[in-house]
Amino acid sequence: MTDIRNVDVIAPNFKRRLSGVTSTIVQLVPAQVKLGLRIAVLGPGLPDGAGLPKISFGALTGLWRAPAGRTHRIWHARRNNEMGFGLFLRGVLRMPLKLVFTSAAQREHSAYTRFLIRRMDAVIATSDRSASFLKVPFRVIRHGVDLDAFHPPQGHDDTMEATGLPGRHLIGCFGRIRHQKGTDLFVRAMIELLPPYPDWTAVICGRATASHAAFADGLKAEIAAAGLSERIVFMGEVPDVKVWYRRLALYVAPSRNEGFGLTPLEAMASETAVVASDAGAYAEMIAPGETGAVTPAGNYEALRDAIRPYLADPQMTARHAAEGLALVRRTFALENEAKAVNAVYESLK
Template identity: 40%
Template sequence: MSPEAANPGPARAWTEVTDPELIVANLHRNYTGVSTTIGALLPRQDVRHRLWLVGRSLPDGPSAHSLAAALAISRRPPAGRPFRIWHVRRNVELQVAWLARDLLRLPIRIVFTSVALHVHSFWPRFLIARADAVIATSKRAASLRPNVAGIVPHGVDTEYFRPPTDRGQEWAQAQLPGRYGIGIFGRVRRGKGTDLFVEAMLRLLPHHPDFTAVIVGPCKIRDRPFQANLVKRIAAANLSARIRFLGEIEWAEVAAWYRRLSIVVAAARYEPFGVTILEAMASGATVVATRTGNYEAMIEEGQNGFLAQPGNLDELTASLEEVMTQPERMQSMGVAGRQRATALFRVETEAEGISKVYEKLWQGGGR
């Protein structure tokens, strides 16, 4: 999804920093889910730490500094700190930080956020083992990593992602059939379970005329045959008007679609974490997800949503039908989801947990 207008509204006044204690790396050339996480955290971290963003700039973010500038300023410790902290989230960033610390002998310490729920190959394992502190985003991720200094789940901006005053009116603005929207967010591909969502809709929509389904997200060139097959299946079922591929949309429109949809589905066969469900919960939508990522920690079964086994179409369909047949319960579950998101998964809580790891390092903890 496009990063444009990621934080709509007046531009934030960022603190001008000449001697950062914290280097936040964003070295990937594309705007990714990691970029979204960094962008949401930066305003909260900016009030806690003297920081630089290094690499690619972010919408409405602070001025980005070059890697060369970060290396140059890291030749000496910052004022009032024994060393600078480099917070990295990608393998390439971890490798650069490791070389800066161990080859160039710079006075820095490395914090790495680990999301993956699988055992890495040799080289990533080697690098992660050399981080001074690892932040895991879930208990399962923590069980697979050394040097874990804290478990800090990703959070959601509960002010930006918020329930609508009237979801029915929001849905009407979409100018699509029916009274209720049900959708899935993310890249169109098998791993995200787009095919499972479509197959479930092919089964359910003929019996639920008040619902229309949308698929929100881009489709890469290699996945176009996969999408074309789904479009063909939808057309054969005469449901093209009620199962819509919206493609890639502007970031500001993503929040609007969460407010329009009554149910949000995450049908991934594998997901490292799964922020879309948190965004949906914060927006007051009922959620149905598979038992991957951190979804089991987010969803209270039967309270704010349902869970199905990854790849199990029958179970996914049954969970969705239970919600779709009870519109009043669907609304109350959305309210419960909003309450759970604001209580447990606010981005401010994530920023606070990360800061605790930093302070522990500065006070002499770590590898």
């Protein structure tokens, strides 16, 4: 555990199960540490190691005394319960804290959430769309991707051949298997599109929780009925999804709704073209006709029609993959996000 006396910023994570917010913390905090920020995480559901300095709840008693040379610490919340706890520490226990909130919500906030947000010292929006629902001053800081972890293919293990699957080109859809993620839209498109393109195989990486098992079983039954079980393959939860991004020629993100959504950036950083819905911030990541395509969320026909040209023209797919890699390196490096967030902290001195 990190000594609270050496911590200037606390990033709480008050959720045990893995979520997009948790993944953001796991990626961003080590990048902030590399820039010299004295930050620590707090809460369950965070992996050991991974460059994550941690403090315990017991260490919070040390918050009554500000770090040497400072008048306060930063409490950076990303959920309502984390904002509420920060307000309790500052308002009730009178601990010297400045409160920061990052909003990724793509909807109108509840009255309670608006109440909490109005009491923050600084607010960050992860996209222009999430910013449009805020009623307070904010700064847009888009998420970045770790370009060391997500990178183009480097060897045989990063190729389609290494999978042992049939065909020459791989198309994939990653994430939890559920209606919200649009897994059914992807499967439906693959059943319709793959037969005329024998060089392509589709993979779906991710798990179906118990409440979504029947949904996943129904999709597998549809694939079997179409005689495509060898070409549309459910991989389950793979040990390392990063290598699967590198094996793909095309990644599809068909979500019906998202908070932000990092998977298109992870794919593009792996030099993979992307077709995505306009859920979350996907549309702000992709240059249509250059790095991929964007379709209305939940619109099956638009998604299918956007995928088809990539299957028909692998050379175009490769060009868009290369352009996507260049775009991510210019605009969506994780280090840029870390620098921008750190600058918000500094503005609160």
